[in-house]
Amino acid sequence: GESVGLHLPTLSVQEGDNSIINCAYSNSASDYFIWYKQESGKGPQFIIDIRSNMDKRQGQRVTVLLNKTVKHLSLQIAATQPGDSAVYFCAENMGQGAQKLVFGQGTRLTINP
Amino acid sequence: ETGVTQSPTHLIKTRGQQVTLRCSSQSGHNTVSWYQQALGQGPQFIFQYYREEENGRGNFPPRFSGLQFPNYSSELNVNALELDDSALYLCASSKPGQNTEAFFGQGTRLTVV
Numbered sequence: 719g720e721s722v723g724l725h726l727p728t729l730s731v732q733e734g735d736n737s738i739i740n741c742a743y744s745n746s747a748s749d750y751f752i753w754y755k756q757e758s759g760k761g762p763q764f765i766i767d768i769r770s771n772m773d774k775r776q777g778q779r780v781t782v783l784l785n786k787t788v789k790h791l792s793l794q795i796a797a798t799q800p801g802d803s804a805v806y807f808c809a810e811n812m813g814q815g816a817q818k819l820v821f822g823q824g825t826r827l828t829i830n831p
Numbered sequence: 832e833t834g835v836t837q838s839p840t841h842l843i844k845t846r847g848q849q850v851t852l853r854c855s856s857q858s859g860h861n862t863v864s865w866y867q868q869a870l871g872q873g874p875q876f877i878f879q880y881y882r883e884e885e886n887g888r889g890n891f892p893p894r895f896s897g898l899q900f901p902n903y904s905s906e907l908n909v910n911a912l913e914l915d916d917s918a919l920y921l922c923a924s925s926k927p928g929q930n931t932e933a934f935f936g937q938g939t940r941l942t943v944v
Contacts, residue, residue, distance in 0.1 A: 726871060749930065752932070752933070759937075761921050761935035761937045762935045764933070764934060807874075817862070817864065817879065818864075818879065819923075819933065821874050821875070
């Protein structure tokens with residue numbers, strides 16, 4: 719749903735471990751979802767997307783899972799690297815005939831050496 | 832890099848002033864969306880332009896307005912600036928259609944004093 723609050727959830731993982739970032743979305747009618755990575759001082763960077771007719775989609779080192787029953791989205795990052803440190807946002811498209819992305823709260827991923 | 836460029840990168844304005852932010856979309860993309868990202872929050876949809884016309888608007892007052900030019904570049908104008916307008920303003924370009932990948936620029940950091 720709409721992003722609220724000033725305190726980002728934080729996830730700390732060891733370098734080399736797998737990371738799982740979760741997101742709850744608000745609109746059961748949303749049919750397109752995107753994960754973005756945002757590094758400090760930069761704009762959001764596209765990671766992977768998924769349409770509602772899919773449950774899972776894989777990219778390079780990343781996998782997105784979609785559970786429409788409970789309106790839940792997750793991003794899995796395999797073999798987490800220091801360069802993966804960033805804030806991760808899920809976004810759902812709530813536009814009618816237009817792309818209106820509604821971003822989640824964001825999760826700050828920190829990699830421990 | 833996404834090929835979406837925004838200018839200026841940083842800007843300081845006084846309350847009550849007007850500001851114009853600019854965005855050049857990625858080659859081949861004729862749809863431009865603007866987002867406002869307050870510190871510690873996810874981006875919030877302001878509006879979208881397609882073929883030089885507004886094509887969807889978020890919950891922002893009329894003092895937020897925009898333009899799109901024949902070359903698909905776009906401007907965001909904000910009148911009567913308020914302190915709460917201080918934020919990172921992001922431009923995203925995409926191909927037409929509801930569920931297409933949106934590429935973000937690096938943003939313009941606006942500070943209103």
